[in-house]
Amino acid sequence: MKVKSMKKAIISCAVFEPYLKHLLKSRDDISSIVFLEVKQHNHPEQLAILLQDEISRIQDVDEILVMYGLCGNAILPLRSSGIPVRLLKVHDCGMVLSGSRQRYKELFAHRLSQSYACAAYDVLDSAENYRMSLEYLRIKQEYGEDNAEYVLEMLHKPKNETTVYFDFGLDEDQQFLRRNLDRPLEVVAGGWQMMQDFIDGKDKDSVVLNKNEALFALYDLDEVFVSKEK
Numbered sequence: 001m002k003v004k005s006m007k008k009a010i011i012s013c014a015v016f017e018p019y020l021k022h023l024l025k026s027r028d029d030i031s032s033i034v035f036l037e038v039k040q041h042n043h044p045e046q047l048a049i050l051l052q053d054e055i056s057r058i059q060d061v062d063e064i065l066v067m068y069g070l071c072g073n074a075i076l077p078l079r080s081s082g083i084p085v086r087l088l089k090v091h092d093c094g095m096v097l098s099g100s101r102q103r104y105k106e107l108f109a110h111r112l113s114q115s116y117a118c119a120a121y122d123v124l125d126s127a128e129n130y131r132m133s134l135e136y137l138r139i140k141q142e143y144g145e146d147n148a149e150y151v152l153e154m155l156h157k158p159k160n161e162t163t164v165y166f167d168f169g170l171d172e173d174q175q176f177l178r179r180n181l182d183r184p185l186e187v188v189a190g191g192w193q194m195m196q197d198f199i200d201g202k203d204k205d206s207v208v209l210n211k212n213e214a215l216f217a218l219y220d221l222d223e224v225f226v227s228k229e230k
Contacts, residue, residue, distance in 0.1 A: 005029040006201070009058045011051060012067035014038045015093050015120045018172050019195055020067070027199075031061050038121050041092075044072035056081050065198065069093060070224055076215050085209040088198060089224050096198075097166040099191010101205065101222065107164065107188060116164040118190065119172035141219070166190035 007029060012020060014035040024030055034054055040047045051066065055078065058064055064083050068075055069090035078085065090096055094116055098104035108114055140147075163183065167173045168190035177187070194205055209215060213227045 006062040007031050007060070008063045008065055008199075009061045010034070010065045010067060010199075011036070011054045011058075012065075013041070013071075013093060015118065016067050016096070016195065017120050018170055019120075019168060019190075019192070020199075022168075022170065023192070023196060023199060030199075032058070041068075041071045041074065044074035047071065047074040048077045051075065052078055055079075055083075055085060058083065063201070067096075067195075067198070069095070070217060073217060076217060076225070078209065078215060080209050080211045080213065082211050086198070086201070087207050087209060087215075087225075088194075089205050089207050090194075091221070091224055096194050097190055099193045101194075103191055105221070114164055115161060116166065117176075117185075118166040119168070119170060119176050122176075162186050164188060168192070 005028070009031050010020070010033040012033065012035050015038050017035050020033065024033070036047070036050060036054075040050060047068075051068065051074065055064055055066070061083060064080075064085045066075070066078070066085055066087045069088055069092045070076075071092060075087060078087075088096060090101075094108060095101060095104040097116070097118055098107055161184070163185055165176070165185045165187045166189075167177070167187050173190075177185075197204060198206055207215070207225060207227050209227045212229055214230045215225050215227055217225045
């Protein structure tokens with residue numbers, strides 16, 4: 001007898017839009033998908049409200065996939081209304097675009113505030129990227145926002161820096177690269193694996209939030225955050 005596949009709904013940052021559309025072409029287990037504008041991550045409190053509204057609106061699925069990382073702590077207030085919510089166990093989209101935690105470390109461990117770009121987002125500048133980093137969030141939690149901003153100012157004076165570009169071999173990538181021939185880009189291959197595993201329901205790089213549970217940040221590059229009973 002054929003096993004019925006789980007029905008899933010996806011709420012995603014629009015940074016993943018071209019890649020998800022590519023991965024989902026032949027799937028019939030995704031009942032709906034919503035993309036939220038990329039720069040919402042600049043306003044974590046508002047993003048948290050938007051995400052919760054979308055989660056609360058979804059019905060008649062077995063699982064909700066939220067394709068966001070810690071994103072400035074935006075996901076920490078989220079709650080499940082009864083349907084399990086699966087979240088990416090990452091601090092920002094750079095790790096997902098890299099394809100794996102290990103590859104992200106190879107690319108960025110020595111430059112955690114490095115700016116990067118992809119077809120769906122022209123550039124995530126170094127200062128804004130640093131605000132999403134675990135280092136910034138730790139300083140903000142322990143010493144306050146003013147001190148975290150002071151460190152940001154010292155580390156990120158305006159400069160013309162090279163941007164890492166994740167190339168997934170799509171038409172959108174070729175268009176981006178043609179438009180930016182004169183820009184200092186370090187082009188690296190984009191990684192599909194983490195996105196594919198997440199959609200498939202593999203647990204390695206995800207956290208499941210159930211009803212009566214809450215999310216708690218660890219600010220660790222490997223664990224990032226966990227779910228626990230309230």
